[in-house]
Amino acid sequence: MNLLYPYGTTGGGEYLIHHGIDMAGNPDTRVLAAGDGEVVAAGDDSQVAYGPTTDFYGNLVIVKLDQDYKGQPVYYLYGHLSKVLVEPGQKVKRGETVGFVGKSGIALGYHLHFEVRVGENSYASTRNPLLWMEPLPRRGIVAGRILDAQGKFPPEVLVILEGKERWESWTYRLGQGINSDDELGENFVFGDVEPGEYVLEVKVGPHIYKRRVVVEPGKISFVEIKAID
Ligand SMILES: [Zn+2]
Structure with a gap:
């Protein structure tokens, strides 16, 4: 499932930054x-x-x-x-x-x-409204923070979640009215994901990073990836 125009992104350069x-x-x-x-x-x-x-x-x-x-x-x-x-x-x-x-x-x-x-x-x-909506019954949420080697949020990096389902989104372009949740500090969210084991994959700078994520019904699974160079 492809989030075509996720919160905080231009949908891969297609539109204005999305505030919802x-x-x-x-x-x-x-x-x-x-x-x-x-x-x-x-x-x-x-x-x-x-x-x-x-x-x-x-x-x-x-x-x-x-x-x-x-x-x-x-x-x-x-x-x-x-x-x-x-x-x-x-x-x-x-x-x-x-x-x-x-x-x-x-x-x-x-x-x-x-x-x-x-x-x-x-x-x-x-x-991000996805963090304010209850997931659909028996579905979970994956949120996370992708940081570059300088510890900054890289804008619009493709994030792939692969498992029972395949999801794609991008990291936020923070600033310009786009904000992380005060508590989570996330820069991407997937809502309504079928529970199970997944691998989250991003490419930051020259490297590809992968993390295992377990999605549970009604819960937020949080992932953090810090690029090394
Ligand atoms: Zn809209």
Whole structure:
């Protein structure tokens, strides 16, 4: 399974840096509140820029979660909706319909853009949404940190996870609104991986590095690789 346009990447040089993740859908697909909270923005973004420019997310919904994370407020954003069913100030419960999938704003086709912001409701404060979603039943998460020989995060290095399934992604381009989780300090994540034994492979500088990873249902397996030169 190939994550075509993962969080924090340009999808291998194809697009702008992605501040969220995309999910498939069509105009009949309901968009459900991801968690209990209060709607802080709803409608089109033609007047206020919630991203790099106005008319970027099109019809959007932003919800501030009732629950903080380490004393910081947490927001989630849905973009490119065809229809918005909530209003600012409204309380929503997890699972409640807040709108329908669309392709408004800058979108190539029907899909749902999902974004998580920690600390403040800004494009500069995003985190990887995969770490905020429960994995599908009986699936696990693999997150990790790839460091170059100088101890820095190398941007957009191909990461391959091979086992029962084969997954490919890239490391984040940190900065420019892309942030690691405060606790994990990761620069890549795979969500919804079938449990089992895997080998994670990356090429940093001249060398290929491999690590064994065990994926367990409902858990995050963390891998760190430090390049030697
Ligand atoms: Zn997106």
